[in-house]
Amino acid sequence: xxxxxxxxxxxxxxxxxxxxxxxxxxxxxxxxxxxxxxxxxxxxxxxxxxxxxxxxxxxxxxxxxxxxxxxxxxxxxxxxxxxxxxxxxxxxxxxxxxxxxxxxxxxxxxxxxxxxxxxxxxxxxxxxxxxxxxxxxxxxxxxxxxxxxxxxxxxxxxxxxxxxxxxxxxxxxxxxxxxxxxxxxxxxxxxxxxxxxxxxxxxxxxxxxxxxxxxxxxxxxxxxxxxxxxxxxxxxxxxxxxxxxxxxxxxxxxxxxxxxxxxxxxxxxxxxxxxxxxxxxxxxxxxxxxxxxxxxxxxxxxxxxxxxxxxxxxxxxxxxxxxxxxxxxxxxxxxxxxxxxxxxxxxxxxxxxxxxxx
Amino acid sequence: xxxxxxxxxxxxxxxxxxxxxxxxxxxxxxxxxxxxxxxxxxxxxxxxxxxxxxxxxxxxxxxxxxxxxxxxxxxxxxxxxxxxxxxxxxxxxxxxxxxxxxxxxxxxxxxxxxxxxxxxxxxxxxxxxxxxxxxxxxxxxxxxxxxxxxxxxxxxxxxxxxxxxxxxxxxxxxxxxxxxxxxxxxxxxxxxxxxxxxxxxxxxxxxxxxxxxxxxxxxxxxxxxxxxxxxxxxxxxxxxxxxxxxxxxxxxxxxxxx
Numbered sequence: 077x078x079x080x081x082x083x084x085x086x087x088x089x090x091x092x093x094x095x096x097x098x099x100x101x102x103x104x105x106x107x108x109x110x111x112x113x114x115x116x117x118x119x120x121x122x123x124x125x126x127x128x129x130x131x132x133x134x135x136x137x138x139x140x141x142x143x144x145x146x147x148x149x150x151x152x153x154x155x156x157x158x159x160x161x162x163x164x165x166x167x168x169x170x171x172x173x174x175x176x177x178x179x180x181x182x183x184x185x186x187x188x189x190x191x192x193x194x195x196x197x198x199x200x201x202x203x204x205x206x207x208x209x210x211x212x213x214x215x216x217x218x219x220x221x222x223x224x225x226x227x228x229x230x231x232x233x234x235x236x237x238x239x240x241x242x243x244x245x246x247x248x249x250x251x252x253x254x255x256x257x258x259x260x261x262x263x264x265x266x267x268x269x270x271x272x273x274x275x276x277x278x279x280x281x282x283x284x285x286x287x288x289x290x291x292x293x294x295x296x297x298x299x300x301x302x303x304x305x306x307x308x309x310x311x312x313x314x315x316x317x318x319x320x321x322x323x324x325x326x327x328x329x330x331x332x333x334x335x336x337x338x339x340x341x342x343x344x345x346x347x348x349x350x351x352x353x354x355x356x357x358x359x360x361x362x363x364x365x366x367x368x369x370x371x372x373x374x375x376x377x378x379x380x381x382x383x384x385x386x387x388x389x390x391x392x393x394x395x396x397x398x399x400x401x402x403x404x405x406x407x408x409x410x411x412x413x414x415x416x417x418x419x420x421x422x423x424x425x426x427x428x429x430x431x432x433x434x
Numbered sequence: 435x436x437x438x439x440x441x442x443x444x445x446x447x448x449x450x451x452x453x454x455x456x457x458x459x460x461x462x463x464x465x466x467x468x469x470x471x472x473x474x475x476x477x478x479x480x481x482x483x484x485x486x487x488x489x490x491x492x493x494x495x496x497x498x499x500x501x502x503x504x505x506x507x508x509x510x511x512x513x514x515x516x517x518x519x520x521x522x523x524x525x526x527x528x529x530x531x532x533x534x535x536x537x538x539x540x541x542x543x544x545x546x547x548x549x550x551x552x553x554x555x556x557x558x559x560x561x562x563x564x565x566x567x568x569x570x571x572x573x574x575x576x577x578x579x580x581x582x583x584x585x586x587x588x589x590x591x592x593x594x595x596x597x598x599x600x601x602x603x604x605x606x607x608x609x610x611x612x613x614x615x616x617x618x619x620x621x622x623x624x625x626x627x628x629x630x631x632x633x634x635x636x637x638x639x640x641x642x643x644x645x646x647x648x649x650x651x652x653x654x655x656x657x658x659x660x661x662x663x664x665x666x667x668x669x670x671x672x673x674x675x676x677x678x679x680x681x682x683x684x685x686x687x688x689x690x691x692x
Contacts, residue, residue, distance in 0.1 A: 119642065119646065122455020124456075170484070173484075173487070270510070270539070271539070302538055303538055303539075305540070344540035344541055344542075407458065410458070411457060412458050413487070414488045415487075416480065416481075416482040416489075417480065418479050419478045419479045419518065421514065421521050422518065
């Protein structure tokens with residue numbers, strides 16, 4: 077049965093409440109949905125926004141994702157940050173106030189493999205209150221080791237929940253197997269990672285079906301791993317080296333509707349919006365469902381310590397405001413930017429079956 | 435004077451404020467001042483010694499007469515909560531600790547098993563332990579037995595604004611408890627805080643209802659007055675509800691006069 081889709085992926089019961097909220101037919105209901113999403117956000121999360129920033133450690137990659145600027149057939153020059161560079165980048169980020177870093181690499185390579193990543197997490201956890209990782213799939217034992225180094229979160233997108241499209245878009249490399257990719261968030265949780273971030277790269281497949289599959293994925297994880305923190309991201313395809321044009325472009329209104337629907341349907345889950353989105357959209361969505369945003373992002377390898385000459389980007393960012401400008405925009409909406417919303421006292425693996433600790 | 439006796443402290447206010455979820459540190463400080471509270475809780479997660487803007491601890495520690503009670507929000511196990519309590523005590527100098535352990539980071543319900551264990555350890559180390567718990571009368575007594583300074587049963591889920599949905603269980607806890615009972619979480623409006631005090635709670639802790647109000651400082655003041663009114667009513671003696679009508683032809687006339 078290795079080739080069968082998991083039952084949750086097609087279980088309509090898991091997403092039935094979201095279906096009517098995604099119906100774009102009724103223009104008035106978008107406003108109503110926004111109001112419900114705003115109320116749900118206020119109740120559960122209050123008037124604060126948790127902030128993080130990405131740090132690209134390396135752009136070496138062994139995968140052939142059609143839509144990615146770092147795919148292994150791009151002519152992009154390849155580099156990785158060395159230990160001293162990582163420390164400088166983290167220090168530069170810290171001086172901007174950033175206390176929550178997302179470390180990124182491409183697919184596993186000899187240049188940037190597990191031990192390299194572990195060293196980077198270890199270095200980051202020494203100066204950042206919270207460290208999470210968006211890299212390559214790992215084994216349960218590797219996730220456990222990463223949690224022990226101080227990694228609290230793993231972000232791993234399915235990219236698309238459509239198996240046919242998935243196969244065409246992932247031309248080679250370890251990422252080619254749709255079903256294996258689907259298991260990775262669970263592997264991270266089994267290894268003791270506290271929180272997983274999932275998402276679909278919007279634009280790759282029909283968006284309503286993607287939203288419903290994503291909702292099922294969230295609920296499956298909540299039901300199976302009761303201690304799991306879950307966050308959902310809403311990345312849209314951006315221009316990138318390689319020039320891929322999205323087959324299913326997602327407009328602002330649908331993206332907003334999808335975010336509102338997730339907030340109303342899953343009031344406790346963190347919803348994330350990155351600098352892929354334009355300032356006006358980000359500012360507008362703050363307080364209407366989104367609870368976590370990236371700030372002052374660089375999508376080059378490094379780029380905080382020495383912004384010039386950092387090389388090619390994975391994708392273009394749309395919100396180029398610096399930390400101060402962005403925080404000013406949040407405050408003008410009476411939302412407090414929060415740079416530290418975690419403490420290393422809580423770092424370390426959390427076992428899903430753990431009972432009282434004596 | 436009707437002081438709230440808690441862990442050797444005598445507090446004139448019976449309103450405890452949470453400090454998260456506010457639109458700015460300024461708004462939070464204004465609410466704290468307006469409430470007249472003498473005890474606030476702060477998450478270790480929000481202690482930020484490097485970044486002045488979002489640090490909650492620094493500005494609060496400058497308010498005279500205010501006692502800080504760090505909380506362990508973020509902890510999923512007893513071990514993590516104990517570690518957080520130790521760090522918080524180092525940073526704040528406060529012996530109070532609100533033990534808050536929620537292994538499910540989504541609904542944030544307190545874990546009774548881990549909470550009991552962390553409270554037992556911390557109380558034995560001399561902390562003034564204030565555990566956030568489900569409204570369970572047995573657990574409340576077990577926590578009293580291990581030396582907690584109070585118990586803090588939830589009114590309803592954190593941030594839900596569903597009020598005192600656990601009133602039946604809380605009234606058993608109040609009746610049996612030898613330590614202060616403080617309602618924590620779920621209160622939406624001052625009238626609910628007043629009702630909790632009328633029931634016999636010793637204090638209430640409020641956060642979301644104040645932080646997300648359009649005017650947090652005004653709402654904090656309203657809660658303070660409601661808590662005070664409920665307390666005064668409790669002391670004054672609330673008229674009992676009459677359970678049944680009195681029959682015009684007495685049911686016991688056949689017994690004759692005494």
